[in-house]
Amino acid sequence: MKHTAAATFLALGLVATSAEAKTLQLSAELGRPVLLADQKNIDYLKIGVTGFEREDAKRTPVNLSIVIDRSSSMSGDKIAKAREAALLVLERLSTNDILSIVAYDSGVEVLVPATKVTDREMIETKIRRIRPRGSTALFAGVSRGIEEVRKFLDDGRVNRVILLSDGQANVGPSSPNELGRLGAAAGKEGIAVTTIGLGLGYNEDLMAQLARRSDGNHAFAENGEALVKIFGYELGDVLSVVAQELSMTVKLAEGIRPVRVLNRDGEIHGQEVVLGLNQLYAKQEKFFLLEVEVGPHAAGTNLAAADVTLSFANMQSGKTERASDSVQLSFTRSKSEVARAENRAVMVAAVESIAVAQNREAVALRDQGKVQEAEKVLRDNAGWLQKEAVKYKSKRLDSYSKSNMDDAKNLDGQSWNKRRKAMRKSQHELDFQQSY
Amino acid sequence: MRARLAVVFSVLVLLPLAAVAWLVVRMQADERRVAQAELARVFEGRLADLDQTIEAANDELERQLTLVLEGTADTTDARRARIRDEPLTRQMFVLDREGRLVFPPDDRTTSTDERDFLVRTRAIWDRRAILYDRPEETTAASQVKGRGDSLLELAERRGSGWVTWYWQEGLHLLFWLRRPDGGVHGVEVERIVLLSRLIGRLPDVEVDGGRVVLEDSKDDAVYQWGSYEPDGAPPVAVRTLAYPLDAWRLAFYLSEAKQAQLVGARAQASTLVLGFGGLVAALLLVAVYFYRESSRDLREAAARVTFVTQVSHELKTPLANIRLYAELLEARLEDEDPEAVERLGVIVAESHRLTRLINNILTYARQKRRALELEKRPVVVDDVVRRMLEQFRPALEEKQIEVVFEGGAPESIEADEDALGQIVANLVSNVEKYAPNAAHLSVTTVQDDEAVILTVHDDGPGVPPQVRERIFAPFFRVSSKLTDGVTGTGIGLSIARDLAERHGGRLACLEVERGATFELRLPRREAKGRGA
Numbered sequence: 018m019k020h021t022a023a024a025t026f027l028a029l030g031l032v033a034t035s036a037e038a039k040t041l042q043l044s045a046e047l048g049r050p051v052l053l054a055d056q057k058n059i060d061y062l063k064i065g066v067t068g069f070e071r072e073d074a075k076r077t078p079v080n081l082s083i084v085i086d087r088s089s090s091m092s093g094d095k096i097a098k099a100r101e102a103a104l105l106v107l108e109r110l111s112t113n114d115i116l117s118i119v120a121y122d123s124g125v126e127v128l129v130p131a132t133k134v135t136d137r138e139m140i141e142t143k144i145r146r147i148r149p150r151g152s153t154a155l156f157a158g159v160s161r162g163i164e165e166v167r168k169f170l171d172d173g174r175v176n177r178v179i180l181l182s183d184g185q186a187n188v189g190p191s192s193p194n195e196l197g198r199l200g201a202a203a204g205k206e207g208i209a210v211t212t213i214g215l216g217l218g219y220n221e222d223l224m225a226q227l228a229r230r231s232d233g234n235h236a237f238a239e240n241g242e243a244l245v246k247i248f249g250y251e252l253g254d255v256l257s258v259v260a261q262e263l264s265m266t267v268k269l270a271e272g273i274r275p276v277r278v279l280n281r282d283g284e285i286h287g288q289e290v291v292l293g294l295n296q297l298y299a300k301q302e303k304f305f306l307l308e309v310e311v312g313p314h315a316a317g318t319n320l321a322a323a324d325v326t327l328s329f330a331n332m333q334s335g336k337t338e339r340a341s342d343s344v345q346l347s348f349t350r351s352k353s354e355v356a357r358a359e360n361r362a363v364m365v366a367a368v369e370s371i372a373v374a375q376n377r378e379a380v381a382l383r384d385q386g387k388v389q390e391a392e393k394v395l396r397d398n399a400g401w402l403q404k405e406a407v408k409y410k411s412k413r414l415d416s417y418s419k420s421n422m423d424d425a426k427n428l429d430g431q432s433w434n435k436r437r438k439a440m441r442k443s444q445h446e447l448d449f450q451q452s453y
Numbered sequence: 454m455r456a457r458l459a460v461v462f463s464v465l466v467l468l469p470l471a472a473v474a475w476l477v478v479r480m481q482a483d484e485r486r487v488a489q490a491e492l493a494r495v496f497e498g499r500l501a502d503l504d505q506t507i508e509a510a511n512d513e514l515e516r517q518l519t520l521v522l523e524g525t526a527d528t529t530d531a532r533r534a535r536i537r538d539e540p541l542t543r544q545m546f547v548l549d550r551e552g553r554l555v556f557p558p559d560d561r562t563t564s565t566d567e568r569d570f571l572v573r574t575r576a577i578w579d580r581r582a583i584l585y586d587r588p589e590e591t592t593a594a595s596q597v598k599g600r601g602d603s604l605l606e607l608a609e610r611r612g613s614g615w616v617t618w619y620w621q622e623g624l625h626l627l628f629w630l631r632r633p634d635g636g637v638h639g640v641e642v643e644r645i646v647l648l649s650r651l652i653g654r655l656p657d658v659e660v661d662g663g664r665v666v667l668e669d670s671k672d673d674a675v676y677q678w679g680s681y682e683p684d685g686a687p688p689v690a691v692r693t694l695a696y697p698l699d700a701w702r703l704a705f706y707l708s709e710a711k712q713a714q715l716v717g718a719r720a721q722a723s724t725l726v727l728g729f730g731g732l733v734a735a736l737l738l739v740a741v742y743f744y745r746e747s748s749r750d751l752r753e754a755a756a757r758v759t760f761v762t763q764v765s766h767e768l769k770t771p772l773a774n775i776r777l778y779a780e781l782l783e784a785r786l787e788d789e790d791p792e793a794v795e796r797l798g799v800i801v802a803e804s805h806r807l808t809r810l811i812n813n814i815l816t817y818a819r820q821k822r823r824a825l826e827l828e829k830r831p832v833v834v835d836d837v838v839r840r841m842l843e844q845f846r847p848a849l850e851e852k853q854i855e856v857v858f859e860g861g862a863p864e865s866i867e868a869d870e871d872a873l874g875q876i877v878a879n880l881v882s883n884v885e886k887y888a889p890n891a892a893h894l895s896v897t898t899v900q901d902d903e904a905v906i907l908t909v910h911d912d913g914p915g916v917p918p919q920v921r922e923r924i925f926a927p928f929f930r931v932s933s934k935l936t937d938g939v940t941g942t943g944i945g946l947s948i949a950r951d952l953a954e955r956h957g958g959r960l961a962c963l964e965v966e967r968g969a970t971f972e973l974r975l976p977r978r979e980a981k982g983r984g985a
Binding site for chain 2: 126154156157160163164167188189190198205206284286287289291293
């Protein structure tokens, strides 16, 4: 797919004047650029990319598939709002965009095969005719959605599936892991799957995994009203994509061991870490947080700690572009110097990321029925976040601390189901810097 | 008689009718089975078409994977980049010619995914897994060795192939290709993507009001289409997918109602039933016709008997008068006109014969009505025989039949004299009727403590052995020339035997060398006979 990108793009005639072409910002920063000498240290490397605003008043055409759950549980207001949401999407697309509509119940039906949005009336009729029935063949639905997008797969478009579900997938593969793997494969093709859970009956783990592994968004719509709003946000994201197929390689100096990528998935091969993003939206930062273990160094040592290279498809210029950055690391015996040099923003992001992992752990414990343990994890998390919030004077951490406290209070009873969905949504939102 | 006829006809009609009905039911069931099998064949054919689609997708997949493998540079970085880009590729692997796994490398650059792969495939590289080229090609050698072939061994026989195994979430698929350098490289296929793409190739439309389900090894629906919701009944047709997807199967479900509808349309059962129905109706008609015919014969015969009985009653009185006056006249003219006396003798003899005839008919009719009563008194058998022979004398002389009587039963027994006379008369009358002129008739009686035995023997043509019993049946006449020109009712012997039995005795036709011999045996003491 990548290999044909430039050619297709040129054919579409969307090339902007290169002199004005803006590019995105790549930044690599360490949480602690100065470390204590002669001891092992843990540090955090943040690799961020920020989208630019297109100046040509154009936007990247989209290749979108809306996959709608029309199982019998969608009856009433839900299906009505789902229709409304789909119509809203239709309204905002132009004739240059490609749209397909897939509905699934016990089986799956491609209501509108992937087509340019020219015959709006036909599409509208099809949307208005969606009626609920049967069970939930989610896997087949999302498979068909991906298939429709694949028909016109094009690097010059934003290729996306929006999956709506209000129920447990009960026909076909339904484990979060399996759907996650499907999402990962879609991501490899440059197709992101945004998943929107509606009501309190859907499987948030499955939906979150599918979104996470394909670099799509994940949202929780408590009711039909919220659904329409979410579709609006999602479309805002989709229509503002400025770069796609972002691939970053981080090369770490000897003696600096990458431990894990905190907030997203990454591939670690020894001293090399490979990171990927499906797309980047305008004026928005997406980042990776890499936890590293730095071996003992003598005081006064200056180290070229990491080199980061990025390649991406610029949707305005239509070209594959590259960017690079690097970070330095020095060592001292002075603790205050270490503290002074700390990069507050990176540390806040790292703390938040670690807290999200703890939040996830609490959900896992709660799933095993260990309510008290889960509560303790959340309270500890909130306490730690509070401390760090003070330390870094971060409102963001302070608010997340409160949110964890809220979570701790809602682990049982009626509210748990809803809370769990909200937690999954927020975990995804924080890890992926989702705009909504 | 009528009841028996009804039973016979019922059996004659009902039996074939039941047989035909059974046949119809059987044939219909067969027809239905055949139609069902045909239906299953049709749907199996449809599944086979689908399987072909899947096989075609499979072939394409193999081509695609071959391209991926051959189009990737022989470096670790190139392979890792490829894995990141290829949706169907979950992992790649390379074995060198010695069978050592060189990719994914097991060193400090091994990623988490790669390590997971090494764990779940370790049995293959350690040669602990039993690998078969194809399931059906289980070689005896590998059985004996107690282990499967290594990938390299497989690659010696073919250029490419699949390895399938189960690990945690389900089926895993490895596609491998022989390398020019003698090693093997391959791809672990992302199963869920394969499945997802398969779904993209399968239809989503209505299927004859039924449903097609792609089922995994646990019979769980992976994908399905058609609006029918199966109700737990087994599928009408099933097809296991071609290797390497042979853990999955396609199943066709159809509602019972729809099945019946389709089967009915195929079976054309109505014409079959109509055909058999026609046959049954025809058979019934024939049966009814014959039943009516034969019962009419019976009715007519009964009417005849009734008529004859009535007439006989009417004849009895005038006949008695004729005999009486003829005998009176005979007595008066005894010495005056010998010629007239002779003619009167004929009249008397003939009226005796007529009386016997009428008596026989009336006896038979009474028998039929079960109204025959015996009046038993002491009787001397010899006297009765002498009197009857006297009665027959004119007729026997006419035919020049020589009569010899040897009386040996002078003592009286308890019997109905008229009935006894009737028996003797019927036996002698047969001789008179059937024996030729100048024959010999010998009548013998013997008496002991137990019984009186009367034997009537003539040297006429005799009774053929095969009818020796049947001559006692009513209306039976030995056909052919013997009876030609001889009149008679055919009930004489039947009545004689019946009367004998009513006396507790018996009448039989004995087996003799010449002529006919009838033996009447009457018990001297009253035995527990049928007599009243």
